Amino acid sequence: EIVLTQSPATLSLSPGERATLSCRASQSVSNYLAWYQQRPGQAPRLLIYDASNRATGVPARFSGSGSGTDFTLTIDSLEPEDFAVYYCHQRSSWPPVTFGQGTRLEI
Amino acid sequence: EVQLVESGGGLVQPGGSLRLSCVGYGFIFSEPYMDWVRQAPGKGLEWVGRIRNKGNSYITDYAASVKGRFTISRDDSKNSVYLHMNSLKTEDTAVYYCARVVSIALDYWGQGTLVTVSS
Numbered sequence: 001e002i003v004l005t006q007s008p009a010t011l012s013l014s015p016g017e018r019a020t021l022s023c024r025a026s027q028s029v030s031n032y033l034a035w036y037q038q039r040p041g042q043a044p045r046l047l048i049y050d051a052s053n054r055a056t057g058v059p060a061r062f063s064g065s066g067s068g069t070d071f072t073l074t075i076d077s078l079e080p081e082d083f084a085v086y087y088c089h090q091r092s093s094w095p096p097v098t099f100g101q102g103t104r105l106e107i
Numbered sequence: 108e109v110q111l112v113e114s115g116g117g118l119v120q121p122g123g124s125l126r127l128s129c130v131g132y133g134f135i136f137s138e139p140y141m142d143w144v145r146q147a148p149g150k151g152l153e154w155v156g157r158i159r160n161k162g163n164s165y166i167t168d169y170a171a172s173v174k175g176r177f178t179i180s181r182d183d184s185k186n187s188v189y190l191h192m193n194s195l196k197t198e199d200t201a202v203y204y205c206a207r208v209v210s211i212a213l214d215y216w217g218q219g220t221l222v223t224v225s226s
Binding site for chain 2: 055
């Protein structure tokens with residue numbers, strides 16, 4: 001099973017600042033890593049797939065990078081609606097499908 | 108517009124059973140694999156299981172935590188996927204989401220249905 005470890009657990013920033021979230025895999029997942037955003041009371045929403053590709057309708061301030069075992073989600077110039085929980089997910093090796101434990105981005 | 112709608116959640120006693128349903132709209136339902144993912148109160152996402160499509164013999168895979176207790180099935184004629192849950196435990200309490208699986212990721216999710224296992 002591939003374990004995904006996200007850091008930090010909580011990130012406290014202000015609107016307009018840049019957020020940098022990390023996801024580390026216990027073994028290489030190539031570029032088969034996705035990022036999801038979950039706002040309170042809502043279902044997860046796909047943001048980034050294959051490490052660096054934005055899903056349809058995702059603003060350009062969201063970007064992803066990395067390959068192998070180390071990945072980063074960057075959010076430039078935070079908007080109020082960006083404060084949420086973010087999860088990474090790998091599709092390189094399953095079952096089981098695995099998610100990171102999440103990073104809470106708070107104001 | 109792609110949409111997934113879950114139903115069937117509710118309160119059930121430990122040891123009981125429940126069947127969740129998920130109906131898909133706005134896409135050719137028979138094509139993609141489908142996942143169930145759950146989220147316990149205040150916790151992260153936990154994958155429950157996956158069902159493949161007809162071309163892949165409807166093969167199913169499950170998380171270790173539910174294997175032998177939960178079963179996933181689908182009826183493509185009704186655009187539906189199901190999660191049959193038996194021998195429920197208190198730790199199965201969660202919001203259960205169905206999600207469409209495409210080559211890139213889980214690209215669409217339902218709004219979730221809450222299952223509470225309690226006496």
